[in-house]
Amino acid sequence: MPVKVAEEWLNICGGCEVSILDIGEPLLDLLPNLEFVHMPVLMDHKYHGQTGEGDPHKIDIPDADVGIISGGIRNEKEKQVALAMRAKCKTVVALGSCACYGGIPALANMWSLTDMCDKVYKDSKSTEKADTPKTDLPPLLDRVYALDEVIKVDLAIPGCPTSSDWIKEALLSLLSGKPFAMPDKSVCDECPTKREKKASGGTIKRPLENMAFKQDAPWEETRCFMEQGYLCLGPVTRAGCAGMSMEAGEAKVPRCIKGYMPCRGCFGPVKKGSNPLVDMMGALSSIGLKADQVSDRRAMLSRYVGGHGMLKPLPAKAPAPVKK
Amino acid sequence: MAETVMEQEQQAEILNPDPVVIAFCCNWCSYTGADLAGTSRLQYPPQIRIIRVMCSGMVHPNLVIDALTKGADGVMICGCHLGDCHYIDGNYKTEKRADAIKLMLEDFGLEPERFRLEWVSASEGPKFAQVMTDMVAALKRLPPSSYKVG
Numbered sequence: 001m002p003v004k005v006a007e008e009w010l011n012i013c014g015g016c017e018v019s020i021l022d023i024g025e026p027l028l029d030l031l032p033n034l035e036f037v038h039m040p041v042l043m044d045h046k047y048h049g050q051t052g053e054g055d056p057h058k059i060d061i062p063d064a065d066v067g068i069i070s071g072g073i074r075n076e077k078e079k080q081v082a083l084a085m086r087a088k089c090k091t092v093v094a095l096g097s098c099a100c101y102g103g104i105p106a107l108a109n110m111w112s113l114t115d116m117c118d119k120v121y122k123d124s125k126s127t128e129k130a131d132t133p134k135t136d137l138p139p140l141l142d143r144v145y146a147l148d149e150v151i152k153v154d155l156a157i158p159g160c161p162t163s164s165d166w167i168k169e170a171l172l173s174l175l176s177g178k179p180f181a182m183p184d185k186s187v188c189d190e191c192p193t194k195r196e197k198k199a200s201g202g203t204i205k206r207p208l209e210n211m212a213f214k215q216d217a218p219w220e221e222t223r224c225f226m227e228q229g230y231l232c233l234g235p236v237t238r239a240g241c242a243g244m245s246m247e248a249g250e251a252k253v254p255r256c257i258k259g260y261m262p263c264r265g266c267f268g269p270v271k272k273g274s275n276p277l278v279d280m281m282g283a284l285s286s287i288g289l290k291a292d293q294v295s296d297r298r299a300m301l302s303r304y305v306g307g308h309g310m311l312k313p314l315p316a317k318a319p320a321p322v323k324k
Numbered sequence: 325m326a327e328t329v330m331e332q333e334q335q336a337e338i339l340n341p342d343p344v345v346i347a348f349c350c351n352w353c354s355y356t357g358a359d360l361a362g363t364s365r366l367q368y369p370p371q372i373r374i375i376r377v378m379c380s381g382m383v384h385p386n387l388v389i390d391a392l393t394k395g396a397d398g399v400m401i402c403g404c405h406l407g408d409c410h411y412i413d414g415n416y417k418t419e420k421r422a423d424a425i426k427l428m429l430e431d432f433g434l435e436p437e438r439f440r441l442e443w444v445s446a447s448e449g450p451k452f453a454q455v456m457t458d459m460v461a462a463l464k465r466l467p468p469s470s471y472k473v474g
Contacts, residue, residue, distance in 0.1 A: 274386070278428060282385040285424035286417060298431045314433040315470055 006038040006064035010078040012071030015161035016096035022164040037062045059084040070095040073145040077138035086151040099147040100158040102307025106144040109311040146307030160266035165243030187234035192219035204293040232262030236279040277301040343397035343463035350380045352410040354402030360449030368453040369460040381414025405443040
């Protein structure tokens with residue numbers, strides 16, 4: 001009996017669904033054991049029985065053993081779909097950083113809903129002023145929510161996009177009933193670049209400036225990007241983006257490092273609930289880089305973790321006391 | 325009742341009569357300084373909660389931000405004067421981290437008065453009492469922390 005899988009995408013770009021396809025050949029071995037009963041990204045399925053069957057006032061999602069949900073929750077429709085998925089699926093998997101932490105869309109949590117709509121529909125220089133559209137659209141929630149703020153999540157696979165290795169591993173462990181857990185290590189723990197001495201001192205460079213590396217040279221000859229003075233979120237980011245299987249003779253290199261770019265922090269914090277902004281500012285100042293040179297700190301260092309109240313509108317500054 | 329206009333103004337300015345203040349004091353200088361203030365019978369406000377640490381350089385920014393976002397009205401880090409660190413350069417690290425903390429106060433919507441770094445040596449009992457009095461007085465003039473629960 002194949003396992004029934006329902007997949008749903010909420011507030012997301014669709015990259016994590018591509019990661020499912022990117023599993024590649026192992027997917028062919030997995031497919032006979034899986035039966036996709038609901039997957040809007042691949043199959044046309046109407047929620048409200050528009051084609052004549054079912055109740056038009058109920059979200060119609062078929063029963064499934066595993067529900068994979070990607071994306072955070074931005075509007076009322078997404079909230080209702082998430083609740084319906086939870087009701088119909090035995091196990092719910094949060095796929096990708098949007099579902100786990102809010103992701104890139106949750107950067108909008110730095111502003112209130114009114115401020116954001118005003119910016120998008122009224123204040124932006126390239127926009128003709130108009131009212132926020134209201135008709136025939138699901139109302140927006142007050143902020144972007146991570147999936148586990150709204151429904152119970154059994155299994156979380158972060159990443160932007162997530163790594164297909166972990167999707168495969170999660171599906172395999174669900175099929176065989178084994179427990180599944182991501183590593184509690186940081187990207188630096190897995191990074192093969194060479195570390196010489198901690199303090200690099202001086203200014204923080206932008207990734208556009210020339211990094212010292214030799215293409216295709218062994219990784220042991222490439223110096224740690226942070227030591228070279230680039231802002232790399234490796235120390236405060238969960239390991240795993242390189243996938244889980246180490247191919248024979250090949251070092252496991254984190255994805256961005258492999259492309260000679262510093263880590264962006266897409267796998268979220270190493271420890272659940274810790275704030276990468278605070279940890280990274282601590283790390284930067286401890287090794288002697290100047291923390292005030294990080295441009296747009298809040299957005300830059302909490303780029304993928306805006307849900308769970310990590311990013312919120314700053315309170316309006318209290319007016320200066322009136323001197324008599 | 326306040327008698328003079330000046331006293332009335334001072335009273336009107338107090339927005340938070342009982343602020344919660346956490347003070348991380350290093351074992352070798354500031355904690356001993358606090359001890360001296362105590363044995364010298366110097367008066368300082370009772371709202372200070374001292375946490376003894378081995379070195380001010382071990383107080384990472386996340387401890388300070390945690391305290392402030394979980395309801396403390398103010399946090400102080402007290403360490404040895406620069407050059408006097410028992411561990412040679414611990415307080416130079418403290419100084420750099422304090423810069424990062426001051427930047428982050430803004431990111432968390434906190435007033436700059438809520439965090440202070442002070443150097444207090446073991447012989448500076450009166451200075452300890454003075455900086456604590458100043459800190460509590462400054463915090464009384466601020467409204468209670470927006471992170472305060474209940």
